Amino acid sequence: TTRGRPNQDVKEVNKKVAEIQVKVTDKNQLNADKEPLKPAVNHLAVGNSSANAVVRKSSVHTVLSLDVTNSPRDPKAVGQFGQAARVSNHENLEVEKRWNEGHFNVYLSDKIPLDRAIPDTRPQKCSQSLVHDDLPSTSVIFCFVDEVWSTLLRSVHSVLNRSPPHLLKEIILVDDFSTKDYLKKKLDDYMSQFPKVRIIRLKERQGLIRARLAGAAEAKGDVLTFLDSHVECNVGWLEPLLERIYLDRKKVPCPVIEVISDRDMSYMLVDNFQRGIFRWPLVFGWSPVPEDYIKKNNMKVTDPIKCPVMAGGLFSIEKKYFYELGSYDSGLDVWGGENMEISFKIWMCGGEIEIIPCSRVGHIFRGQNPYKFPKDRQKTVERNLARVAEVWLDEYKDLFYGHGYTHLLNKKVIDIGNLTEQIELRKRLKCQSFKWYLDNVYPDMNAPLVKADGLVYNRGLRKCLALQQDSLSFETCDLSKQHFNYTWMRNIRHRELCIAPHVQSNSLALQPCDNAKSELRWLHKSTVSSLAEHLTVEVFSRMCLEGQLEGPAVRLRSCDAKNLFQKWQFTHYYAQ
Ligand code: LR7
Numbered sequence: 001t002t003r004g005r006p007n008q009d010v011k012e013v014n015k016k017v018a019e020i021q022v023k024v025t026d027k028n029q030l031n032a033d034k035e036p037l038k039p040a041v042n043h044l045a046v047g048n049s050s051a052n053a054v055v056r057k058s059s060v061h062t063v064l065s066l067d068v069t070n071s072p073r074d075p076k077a078v079g080q081f082g083q084a085a086r087v088s089n090h091e092n093l094e095v096e097k098r099w100n101e102g103h104f105n106v107y108l109s110d111k112i113p114l115d116r117a118i119p120d121t122r123p124q125k126c127s128q129s130l131v132h133d134d135l136p137s138t139s140v141i142f143c144f145v146d147e148v149w150s151t152l153l154r155s156v157h158s159v160l161n162r163s164p165p166h167l168l169k170e171i172i173l174v175d176d177f178s179t180k181d182y183l184k185k186k187l188d189d190y191m192s193q194f195p196k197v198r199i200i201r202l203k204e205r206q207g208l209i210r211a212r213l214a215g216a217a218e219a220k221g222d223v224l225t226f227l228d229s230h231v232e233c234n235v236g237w238l239e240p241l242l243e244r245i246y247l248d249r250k251k252v253p254c255p256v257i258e259v260i261s262d263r264d265m266s267y268m269l270v271d272n273f274q275r276g277i278f279r280w281p282l283v284f285g286w287s288p289v290p291e292d293y294i295k296k297n298n299m300k301v302t303d304p305i306k307c308p309v310m311a312g313g314l315f316s317i318e319k320k321y322f323y324e325l326g327s328y329d330s331g332l333d334v335w336g337g338e339n340m341e342i343s344f345k346i347w348m349c350g351g352e353i354e355i356i357p358c359s360r361v362g363h364i365f366r367g368q369n370p371y372k373f374p375k376d377r378q379k380t381v382e383r384n385l386a387r388v389a390e391v392w393l394d395e396y397k398d399l400f401y402g403h404g405y406t407h408l409l410n411k412k413v414i415d416i417g418n419l420t421e422q423i424e425l426r427k428r429l430k431c432q433s434f435k436w437y438l439d440n441v442y443p444d445m446n447a448p449l450v451k452a453d454g455l456v457y458n459r460g461l462r463k464c465l466a467l468q469q470d471s472l473s474f475e476t477c478d479l480s481k482q483h484f485n486y487t488w489m490r491n492i493r494h495r496e497l498c499i500a501p502h503v504q505s506n507s508l509a510l511q512p513c514d515n516a517k518s519e520l521r522w523l524h525k526s527t528v529s530s531l532a533e534h535l536t537v538e539v540f541s542r543m544c545l546e547g548q549l550e551g552p553a554v555r556l557r558s559c560d561a562k563n564l565f566q567k568w569q570f571t572h573y574y575a576q
């Protein structure tokens with residue numbers, strides 16, 4: 001109780017709360033094209049928005065961090081209390097005209113108070129949960145490039161209004177070389193009224209990853225808290241994050257990310273028990289915590305949720321720990337992949353990622369990035385992901401490449417840059433393997449190391465492919481002798497040898513496997529093991545592998561749907 005904490009009168013606060021009746025309902029559905037990134041949302045039916053945030057542990061008096069926006073000056077304002085705002089028909093043109101400035105309803109955002117109230121969406125118990133008196137302080141870092149004025153300001157105000165002053169060391173705005181005029185002198189002038197806000201301007205466009213690093217380098221707080229520049233922090237959002245770090249400095253807590261509608265700017269709460277996961281090829285998504293896990297661990301809605309990966313934009317991390325982990329790979333450009341990188345790094349090198357249900361922050365989910373990518377967007381993201389895969393995925397990186405990214409294996413197509421430093425870092429930190437991560441952090445992830453394996457059975461010959469002294473033959477099927485893998489690189493592989501088609505002579509040979517060689521790839525559609533399918537040369541898609549009774553055991557022939565000698569079947573299928 002030594003730090004200069006606000007000494008709120010509890011009764012006063014409660015009186016204020018009682019004055020407010022908030023009713024928020026959202027009638028608009030979200031647009032479907034962005035669904036994969038959004039957690040499932042609930043319609044709000046919020047009664048009283050309670051102003052009390054978090055009670056501190058072992059404190060002499062009960063301290064409440066007051067949400068100063070709960071009794072707003074203008075309760076009737078557009079979008080007030082997080083309600084859906086409507087525009088009349090004659091304004092639609094204006095809405096459309098300004099949409100692309102941020103790829104959301106910028107027109108509406110500009111009409112909504114910068115310090116609007118939003119409904120307190122925390123689970124009920126949160127307002128009574130205890131936190132320690134001597135929590136670490138944090139620097140809040142917002143990076144932005146050409147962010148919309150009103151959303152940037154609303155983000156900053158929500159932090160200033162809803163964070164206990166003694167825990168908020170500063171707010172650092174990192175301007176990633178914006179082109180908009182209002183983000184220059186006008187922003188400086190505006191922010192000069194807040195001693196805690198600092199602006200750092202980058203001299204060239206660095207992308208959000210290096211922009212965050214620039215912000216972190218200047219930060220003076222014990223903890224770094226990164227936020228996107230179009231958010232609204234909810235009541236009591238900060239204390240529960242800092243509490244987790246206080247308990248264990250290797251915990252990396254994330255708030256629940258709620259949805260601010262890009263259409264009507266309403267604030268919507270999301271389903272409980274959601275966690276961040278990834279699917280191949282390293283695509284972030286939300287997924288509910290498995291039901292039996294909740295039961296087995298007797299989880300309450302307020303309990304922290306272990307998270308295999310974080311969404312990326314919103315989290316707190318102890319500053320020293322961030323640097324011990326080697327911060328971000330600064331070779332990642334502009335946007336994308338850094339959430340995977342830091343997530344794998346945290347888990348595999350001794351830390352933990354958690355979603356904290358008592359901490360909630362709204363975020364505007366947009367259909368498109370409203371800024372330009374200096375290079376092609378797709379290529380930028382692919383390259384970032386390839387860097388992550390090469391450093392962290394071990395033998396599982398084949399799953400990444402095999403899900404649509406085999407072209408990245410061709411060094412002529414893409415230069416992913418130097419990775420020595422990252423690989424060294426992983427060794428120095430003595431991090432666990434990716435297999436360990438899958439087994440321990442994300443056991444419900446489906447990650448078979450090959451697409452299929454076992455015997456390669458030919459329907460016409462009713463025999464299996466065999467290798468005899470480096471040449472192919474057919475034998476009576478016997479799993480103990482003949483074993484091939486159908487790999488993620490779509491190679492047919494036995495140990496170090498792969499079946500290589502020679503299209504000119506229609507013959508087959510065995511070659512040392514090489515993931516980068518597209519000529520070694522075979523298409524094979526069957527996922528149902530009872531169905532035999534063609535093995536088609538990928539680079540020459542009309543040619544199929546065919547078994548022969550006489551002469552060489554196999555040859556290439558024009559594909560023929562009815563020819564049983566062209567139908568092949570592996571013993572086990574693990575994935576499409
Ligand atoms: O070159 C850039 N420079 C920047 O400063 C590009 C972006 N930025 C800023 C930008 O202004 C914004 O404030 O970086 C922030 C994030 O960019 P967004 O809002 O365009 O990203 P996003 O919300 O679409 O994407 C999510 O994934 C990103 C992958 O790199 C980042 O990790 C984002 O922070 C992340 N956002 C969230 O996690 C919020 C929830 C979304 C989900 C799921």
Ligand code: MN
Pocket residue numbers: 228229230313363364
């Ligand atoms: Mn964002």
